[in-house]
Amino acid sequence: MRYLWWLVRRQPWRVLRGSLIGTAWMVGLSVRPYLIYRAVDDGLRARDTRALALWVVAIIVAGVGLSYLGIMRHRTMTFIREDAKARSAEVLLRHLSRIGAVLPRRVGAGEVSTIGGSDIDWAAQVLTLTGPGVGAVVAYGIIAVVLWSISPLLALCVLLGVPAVGLVVGPLLRRLERAESVYRKQQGALTARSGDIVAGLRVLAGVGGRDLFARRYAARSQELRAEGYRVGAVNSWIDAATVAIPGLFLAAVVWLTARMAVTGEVTIGELVAVYGYVATLIVPVWFLLEGSHQLIRGRVAARRIADLLNVTSDDVGGPGRRWSGPVPDPRRPGAPAGPADLHDPLTGLTVRAGRLTGVAADDPAEALALADRLGRYVVSDTTWGGVPLTGVALDEVRARIMVADHDSYLFAGTLRDMLRPLADDDDGRIGAALRAASAEDIVDALPAGLDTPIDARARTLSGGQRQRVRLARALLAEPEVLILVDPTSAVDAHTEARIADRLRAARAGRTTVVIATSPLLLGRVDLVAHLRGGRITATGSHTDLLDSDADYRHLVARGSDDPDIEAADTEEAYR
């Protein structure tokens, strides 16, 4: 609710204007029945041509005025709603962009998509109630006064009757919505199935089974049709009731008024007017009923938005573990001034400044955990130039140490945006990074080169192409320390060999860690560390380790993709 109120306070004048116009419009709706009644009574019945002409002109003028009010109301409400949506989207965007790595642990992407797709709209919808909501109440009051002047008895009947009808019909409509939602859900599942078939079309083309899928889909489709029949049977009754109940009420009012007309209590014109008023009154009453429903949904939506906004980024990282060492002093971050060694006491790994270090891990999970510690995505005792890494301002860590995950995200945009989103780099530097990642052919193959738009996750590129784009991006960022996780697992041997050489040149003199098991990469690094069972069990050059460490030999041999080769065979191949 506070969130909704905040959205209102951002645009007070617009909301006020909306209320005024909304009220005027709603009141204006009852003007036409009044004018028609005057035209009938004063003009037609009295056979007074002048009066008739006057009232007819009034009807046209009022119509134009009403249409003006109506459109201004619509415009103002649209602006209020859009302002609220844009504002919500913006705060969400800013927040999501800042939270960082903890976000996926706290909130599912599906939830964000629901919030971004519909909750923002629902919350904004509530704001449009401000205008018509006030207007509905005022219009209701005015019609009440007018009716009272015709006949207090009629006024009472109508004023109580219309909301009563609303209260009866409202829940019916709600039921209709529920029945529909079951159907829609089933329909969504069926749509998902056809999408599934489209997505798997290539698999089906490879192995067959199309007929079976067509039959399965048709069976589901028939089930949905049957459900549709059921829903239709219920819905059509509800629909009929929602028309019949107000219709019967109207008939009752007409009957009452007509009897009064017979006895002369009301005039013929008033009889016609009452008929019109009852019809008009339905609009504000609907608004109020619909509004209360929207308010409920809007509040739920606003709460979900607020919850997401309350997810805070977590400076020290990991779940369930707390930094127990010295509390970092924010005024003295204590980061090493220049390149310094990174040390991870848990595994015993030391990353020498300015060198290219390879880490070969038996267990990929351990490798990922190591990267998380070195990049400070979790709390650990890792030190940087002797200083606890956890004590350094996070901003500085991010600016100087970069972990490039092998599945790091590729955002939609042109390839240029993807590679270097922040800088105004010239194509020369981009070209150099692409060369280092052996990714020039990707650019050449794209219709518009660097300016070709690519969708999120670069799904149109192959696995190997994506990996090389990621590598080029990491190289372009030129961090002081670069930690690459499996940077070449999806590229062919030829390309991998090229990357291994060029990577070395591109990162010359800068601290780089390559976590991989490929002999081509490990063969090109300054120093290899073998991570086994959570500890660094051996360090040395690739050749030294091949000679001295049988486990290491075995590990890098497994990097092959032909399982038929016996271990001995492979070892031989590697030697």
Added chain:
Amino acid sequence: MSRLPVADRRTVRRALREMIGRHRRAVGIVLALHSAAAVAGLAPPWLLGTIVDRVTAGATVATVDRLALAIAGCVVVSALLSRYAQYAGHRFGERAVAELREEFVSRTLGLPVSVVERAGSGDLATRSSVDVATVGTTVRDVVPTIVIAGVQLTLLFGAVFLLHPLLGLAALAGLPSIVSVTRWYLRRASSAYLTEGAAAAELTETLTTTAEGARTVEALRLTDDRIRHGTGRITQVWRARRATLALRTVFFSVVEASYPLPVALVLLVGGYLLSRDMVTLGAVVAAALYLQQAIDPLDRLLQWTEQAQRGFASYARVLGVGMVPAEPPGRAATSRGERLVVRGARFSYSNGPDVLHGIDLEVQPGERLAVVGPSGAGKSTLARLLAGIDAPRQGVVSIGGCPITDLDPAERRRRIALVTQEHHVFIGSVRDNLSFAAPDASDEQMRAALVTVGADWYAALPDGLGTAIGDGARQLGAAEAQQLALARLVLADPHTLILDEATAALDPSTARRTERALAAVLAGRTVIAIAHRLNTAHDADRVAVLADGRITEIGSHDDLVAADGAYADLWRSWHTQADERPR
């Protein structure tokens, strides 16, 4: 990329006529019921007019009671009729939509895979979700609304004409402006709303991807960039919404301002006629009320026209899928033998330059051939020709002497399987995911196949083979999905396997597990492997080196190393990593 076709207006109209023709009876009943309901709905204003007349003439309370009762009766009758009309319409809609989507899916399944790939699967995915749904909503909800509104309007205006032809003419006063502004609006609305929808979807996607890539945003310090990007999207949405609002502003104001015109004119004309005693006061009142009553259906009609137009456009795209010629059925049902032969095969994608320049290749049954070469050499294209997915532009690919594209597609897929990096878990049970490759396989065989490929995880699933997997249910990891695909191959039992970098997209440890599973499948089959790592080549019976769309070298590993060509160079660079590594 050549896009999938879209049906032209004539085709769409013909398809609509055919659809109505198929359901002639249902459509007739629906129209008749709605008309009857609308007629009953017209009675109350007319009865009110009668009351006015009678009361003016000095009627008794009893007359008024009778007339009021008649109004109530008409309301009930109208409601009942419209209920049945609506139900009949609803059933018709459901049937028509079911037919339409089933037709669409069966057409989609019949599409040659090469067509889908060239068009990009995104286009087809949009058609299967957005367009089929749009047409569904249109047929189910929009068309009935429009039909009802149309019937009501016809009858309302007809009733005014019946009261007096001159009143009827007066009632048409608002139409010219409404019709012209509607035409103006419709010409612009669809594209404006599509732009608006696309902009909104992009904004949602920006928010979602920012959340998905949160770790990357932090790691690469992309915060400002994401904000800038998203703000741009927000501005776009705002602009698109303003554009549609401008359209509505013109449309609604003209329409709304037109509504009082007929009422005003009817009153004026009525006054004139009344002064000559050509109509009664009641008739004029009834006419005015009818016109007041016409506003609601007119509003509905106008509001839904735009949606109907969009439905029409979607229908054109849905029908377009049916215009792609289906995969031709094979001419020869079987072939003699399993020897794969490629002769002088050339290939180009959609009239582009040739990717393969005359490939000659023979693969003996049971042989293992590795295809190596730099990326872009045409390895995957060759794999597709061998699997019969594409036909060569020139030359022939044959199996057992029979051109591979002449084989019946189902038969071909049973014999030759192509395994790529892509894998897909279908929505359904584990059993569903296996059975389509071999419909006759028993549960026992399925379990055995799963065990063969090392997918022992299936045993831990809550419902075993019956466990629901895929989108919206239990998600399988990449390795599990690939194992499932391999188990499918074990069941399908093709004699020839073409592996196109089957494990390249997996992370290294997953790839290793998958490769072990793959070994179980390869035994005893002809295998053509597009090699990712050179040891595959080392282990194969023969190696073909592909460069720039030509086979430059072919022979056993040892022969090629001895020949000292490009392959030998590549091999040495890999092979010598260990002992003479440059520092």
